Amino acid sequence: xxxxxxxxxxxxxxxxxxxxxxxxxxxxxxxxxxxxxxxxxxxxxxxxxxxxxxxxxxxxxxxxxxxxxxxxxxxxxxxxxxxxxxxxxxxxxxxxxxxxxxxxxxxxxxxxxxxxxxxxxxxxxxxxxxxxxxxxxxxxxxxxxxxxxxxxxxxxxxxxxxxxxxxxxxxxxxxxxxxxxxxxxxxxxxxxxxxxxxxxxxxxxxxxxxxxxxxxxxxxxxxxxxxxxxxxxxxxxxxxxxxxxxxxxxxxxxxxxxxxxxxxxxxxxxxxxxxxxxxxxxxxxxxxxxxxxxxxxxxxxxxxxxxxxxxxxxxxxxxxxxxxxxxxxxxxxxxxxxxxxxxxxxxxxxxxxxxxxxxxxxxxxxxxxxxxxxxxxxxxxxxxxxxxxxxxxxxxxxxxxxxxxxxxxxxxxxxxxxxxxxxxxxxxxxxxxxxxxxxxxxxxxxxxxxxxxxxxxxxxxxxxxxxxxxxxxxxxxxxxxxxxxxxx
Amino acid sequence: xxxxxxxxxxxxxxxxxxxxxxxxxxxxxxxxxxxxxxxxxxxxxxxxxxxxxxxxxxxxxxxxxxxxxxxxxxxxxxxxxxxxxxxxxxxxxxxxxxxxxxxxxxxxxxxxxxxxxxxxxxxxxxxxxxxxxxxxxxxxxxxxxxxxxxxxxxxxxxxxxxxxxxxxxxxxxxxxxxxxxxxxxxxxxxxxxxxxxxxxxxxxxxxxxxxxxxxxxxxxxxxxxxxxxxxxxxxxxxxxxxxxxxxxxxxxxxxxxxxxxxxxxxxxxxxxxxxxxxxxxxxxxxxxxxxxxxxxxxxxxxxxxxxxxxxxxxxxxxxxxxxxxxxxxxxxxxxxxxxxxxxxxxxxxxxxxxxxxxxxxxxxxxxxxxxxxxxxxxxxxxxxxxxxxxxxxxxxxxxxxxxxxxxxxxxxxxxxxxxxxxxxxxxxxxxxxxxxxxxxxxxxxxxxxxxxxxxxxxxxxxxxxxxxxxxxxxxxxxxxxxxxxxxx
Numbered sequence: 001x002x003x004x005x006x007x008x009x010x011x012x013x014x015x016x017x018x019x020x021x022x023x024x025x026x027x028x029x030x031x032x033x034x035x036x037x038x039x040x041x042x043x044x045x046x047x048x049x050x051x052x053x054x055x056x057x058x059x060x061x062x063x064x065x066x067x068x069x070x071x072x073x074x075x076x077x078x079x080x081x082x083x084x085x086x087x088x089x090x091x092x093x094x095x096x097x098x099x100x101x102x103x104x105x106x107x108x109x110x111x112x113x114x115x116x117x118x119x120x121x122x123x124x125x126x127x128x129x130x131x132x133x134x135x136x137x138x139x140x141x142x143x144x145x146x147x148x149x150x151x152x153x154x155x156x157x158x159x160x161x162x163x164x165x166x167x168x169x170x171x172x173x174x175x176x177x178x179x180x181x182x183x184x185x186x187x188x189x190x191x192x193x194x195x196x197x198x199x200x201x202x203x204x205x206x207x208x209x210x211x212x213x214x215x216x217x218x219x220x221x222x223x224x225x226x227x228x229x230x231x232x233x234x235x236x237x238x239x240x241x242x243x244x245x246x247x248x249x250x251x252x253x254x255x256x257x258x259x260x261x262x263x264x265x266x267x268x269x270x271x272x273x274x275x276x277x278x279x280x281x282x283x284x285x286x287x288x289x290x291x292x293x294x295x296x297x298x299x300x301x302x303x304x305x306x307x308x309x310x311x312x313x314x315x316x317x318x319x320x321x322x323x324x325x326x327x328x329x330x331x332x333x334x335x336x337x338x339x340x341x342x343x344x345x346x347x348x349x350x351x352x353x354x355x356x357x358x359x360x361x362x363x364x365x366x367x368x369x370x371x372x373x374x375x376x377x378x379x380x381x382x383x384x385x386x387x388x389x390x391x392x393x394x395x396x397x398x399x400x401x402x403x404x405x406x407x408x409x410x411x412x413x414x415x416x417x418x419x420x421x422x423x424x425x426x427x428x429x430x431x432x433x434x435x436x437x438x439x440x441x442x443x444x445x446x447x448x449x450x451x452x453x454x455x456x457x458x459x460x461x462x463x464x465x466x467x468x469x470x471x472x473x474x475x476x477x478x479x480x481x482x483x484x485x486x487x488x
Numbered sequence: 489x490x491x492x493x494x495x496x497x498x499x500x501x502x503x504x505x506x507x508x509x510x511x512x513x514x515x516x517x518x519x520x521x522x523x524x525x526x527x528x529x530x531x532x533x534x535x536x537x538x539x540x541x542x543x544x545x546x547x548x549x550x551x552x553x554x555x556x557x558x559x560x561x562x563x564x565x566x567x568x569x570x571x572x573x574x575x576x577x578x579x580x581x582x583x584x585x586x587x588x589x590x591x592x593x594x595x596x597x598x599x600x601x602x603x604x605x606x607x608x609x610x611x612x613x614x615x616x617x618x619x620x621x622x623x624x625x626x627x628x629x630x631x632x633x634x635x636x637x638x639x640x641x642x643x644x645x646x647x648x649x650x651x652x653x654x655x656x657x658x659x660x661x662x663x664x665x666x667x668x669x670x671x672x673x674x675x676x677x678x679x680x681x682x683x684x685x686x687x688x689x690x691x692x693x694x695x696x697x698x699x700x701x702x703x704x705x706x707x708x709x710x711x712x713x714x715x716x717x718x719x720x721x722x723x724x725x726x727x728x729x730x731x732x733x734x735x736x737x738x739x740x741x742x743x744x745x746x747x748x749x750x751x752x753x754x755x756x757x758x759x760x761x762x763x764x765x766x767x768x769x770x771x772x773x774x775x776x777x778x779x780x781x782x783x784x785x786x787x788x789x790x791x792x793x794x795x796x797x798x799x800x801x802x803x804x805x806x807x808x809x810x811x812x813x814x815x816x817x818x819x820x821x822x823x824x825x826x827x828x829x830x831x832x833x834x835x836x837x838x839x840x841x842x843x844x845x846x847x848x849x850x851x852x853x854x855x856x857x858x859x860x861x862x863x864x865x866x867x868x869x870x871x872x873x874x875x876x877x878x879x880x881x882x883x884x885x886x887x888x889x890x891x892x893x894x895x896x897x898x899x900x901x902x903x904x905x906x907x908x909x910x911x912x913x914x915x916x917x918x919x920x921x922x923x924x925x926x927x928x929x930x931x932x933x934x935x936x937x938x939x940x941x942x943x944x945x946x947x948x949x950x951x952x953x954x955x956x957x958x959x960x961x962x963x964x965x966x967x968x969x970x971x972x973x974x975x976x
Contacts, residue, residue, distance in 0.1 A: 194687070196683065446934070449937075453728060
């Protein structure tokens with residue numbers, strides 16, 4: 001019997017967790033490549049068209065996003081309506097013991113995969129971590145069912161184990177989004193569970209590690225040019241002591257501000273949802289059709305980001321990944337010394353080679369445009385996550401504060417010769433604080449360290465994150481809770 | 489009422505957690521400095537004596553450790569017997585709901601502080617994380633009691649809150665040992681709780697962050713030379729891609745081996761305890777006196793580490809902190825190219841300037857000598873932790889494997905021109921795997937990343953750690969569980 005238990009343990013427990021990690025990672029690598037190809041095509045086609053005619057380029061830019069978004073919405077509508085939205089709120093509800101039909105089926109998995117790829121490939125400002133969590137949870141459920149039909153069914157029949165697998169599935173989903181195995185496990189626990197059995201901790205780790213290995217292998221075969229999102233790794237290059245004690249109060253303030261903005265974001269998202277379901281004029285225009293408002297928003301996003309129009313003023317041409325790299329970059333946007341970013345980077349934010357747009361204007365515009373766009377786009381009829389957009393918005397706010405600090409203290413807070421101010425560090429801190437506020441999680445601190453590959457900013461990140469989290473917790477429920485309440 | 493709750497929340501909840509972090513950090517900074525001074529004095533005095541006479545030096549070396557250890561034991565005996573040992577097992581028992589008298593009193597705190605400072609200052613191969621956890625738990629309890637006598641007593645009277653404070657106290661204790669705030673919170677949860685309420689997560693983070701800030705401030709006033717343990721930060725300098733996929737199986741194997749050795753360690757520790765309590769000859773020699781065996785072991789450690797005797801062969805002169813720096817160093821001990829460590833480092837392991845001892849012999853001796861010494865020393869009558877020694881033993885094993893790999897593949901696994909092998913990375917991985925095995929915790933992965941300030945080794949660390957943890961879990965209870973069972 002002892003021997004049989006060992007076999008069970010090895011084959012089923014270990015293999016299941018490992019398989020879960022591997023399968024989800026393979027799926028997500030495939031999606032990452034597809035999304036990258038689509039996003040790349042958007043810009044390349046646009047540039048080609050512009051050589052012919054500006055009107056053609058304009059229509060191509062709008063058409064790409066509109067058609068792909070519409071396809072995504074139609075796809076989800078036909079295959080599985082449950083694929084719409086983030087997925088984390090639903091998984092949370094399921095993990096609290098409620099049954100929700102069709103949320104964890106193969107159909108939904110397929111719909112979620114294609115829907116997300118199309119919507120993100122189109123260029124909507126949405127994230128992939130929520131859908132990935134949902135996908136991970138589905139893979140986990142399917143694996144559980146598969147073994148339940150096998151011989152040792154008794155071993156698998158208890159509900160606790162299923163929940164455990166679900167939790168591992170969530171962890172794997174996050175691990176695949178950020179290639180951040182440790183933060184992923186913690187985030188999955190925080191965002192889905194109320195109580196948590198320490199004994200089962202290792203399953204999530206094992207699954208996340210397996211998917212990290214797959215990602216590592218993928219780097220072999222897919223070059224970085226093809227797949228920015230596979231490496232999904234914004235290696236920062238701060239010195240080992242990137243901040244002064246004098247700067248800590250500024251980080252505290254940044255955390256406070258991020259907390260308020262996070263609460264405002266959640267509040268606004270809820271108001272918009274109410275408006276959409278209550279307002280008569282809105283209903284008259286868009287009817288109750290699943291497609292109309294979704295397509296409308298796709299066109300709005302296309303119009304706003306059109307690189308020769310509004311998009312000039314807030315880097316509309318860039319994908320989230322590229323913007324993030326700019327924000328986290330350890331160079332400055334306003335000084336004129338050796339620390340200045342290369343011109344190619346700066347041109348993203350000054351409206352092109354002959355732009356002359358102020359980077360402060362760009363950053364402020366970027367912040368508010370995406371603040372509103374994201375709040376709306378995460379509740380249209382496509383699969384859409386909120387974590388990555390929050391990250392970007394937070395990083396933008398942080399960068400703004402960082403560059404302002406640089407205006408105030410061009411030589412650093414201790415004057416000439418002292419350590420300089422790193423605006424990129426403020427972006428990292430801002431991203432952590434704002435995301436911690438919006439999602440009410442603390443594991444963001446771990447995720448951001450894994451994402452940037454550096455632990456030097458940990459102290460400012462923790463301070464700002466605790467502040468932002470506390471403020472937002474005090475004012476509003478988390479965005480996931482808020483979505484659950486809206487759907488009720 | 490709402491307003492009153494806010495005040496309660498801000499003043500008591502936040503302030504309590506922050507105070508807990510600050511007080512424990514201040515205590516631990518003070519102890520760190522004192523320990524460093526004592527350890528430094530040991531070596532400096534020894535060198536001075538050697539100029540006069542070798543006999544004098546020898547007796548000074550033995551006397552220092554014996555006297556300080558005896559003082560520590562006497563101190564604990566007089567002030568509070570509960571201060572003896574690690575403290576984590578007892579805190580674990582208390583957190584599971586059992587009452588243990590006098591374990592969380594001011595007397596015990598005082599005894600633990602002085603006892604640990606003396607024992608570690610003397611040079612016993614013991615760690616400080618267990619006692620620090622105990623201290624954190626005591627500070628938390630005292631703070632709870634303090635507020636309980638205040639006005640808002642009803643608010644504080646529930647047991648859940650006390651447990652919460654205890655858990656934060658543990659987190660702070662670990663955070664102070666390693667200046668690793670995130671890993672500390674997780675380690676405290678893993679090593680003390682079975683189930684864990686996610687909602688209370690942030691308290692530990694806040695407390696740990698506050699102590700991290702104190703440590704940061706301490707760096708202002710205390711220079712690194714005075715206080716290696718304050719910074720307690722073994723910044724490694726690996727490249728961002730320090731390993732190849734081909735090396736992953738080696739890391740897996742290293743994890744497996746570490747798991748077996750960890751299980752052996754726990755087994756041996758238990759056998760030694762049984763021997764001490766059962767064997768008649770042992771009892772006849774040492775009686776039931778608290779001091780006799782403790783002093784005997786202090787003399788044994790002194791004899792073994794005596795730098796001109798046995799100590800020549802395994803760097804007996806070095807403190808754990810210095811050995812750790814050597815193990816983690818990103819240079820090699822055997823190649824003759826630019827990657828070779830500076831001679832001053834190598835001389836620690838080749839028996840001095842004219843030593844000629846093989847570094848492999850040194851490493852193997854170091855491994856086994858400390859393997860046995862630590863197993864005995866953590867259960868003599870002084871405060872003593874097991875985490876840091878495990879770290880060192882694991883790092884030693886890892887370094888050994890790393891240097892062996894370098895012998896097998898002097899040009900790296902892809903041959904000349906390919907990426908080289910970093911033996912320091914193997915030391916990091918070995919440390920994580922062995923410690924994860926001995927303590928049955930996974931948060932070691934986070935702690936080691938925070939300790940080394942690099943996230944690049946995360947994948948090998950996770951793989952080896954999961955392996956080591958699984959193997960040891962399968963063969964033995966954790967060292968803390970084992971101690972609880974022995975004491976029962």
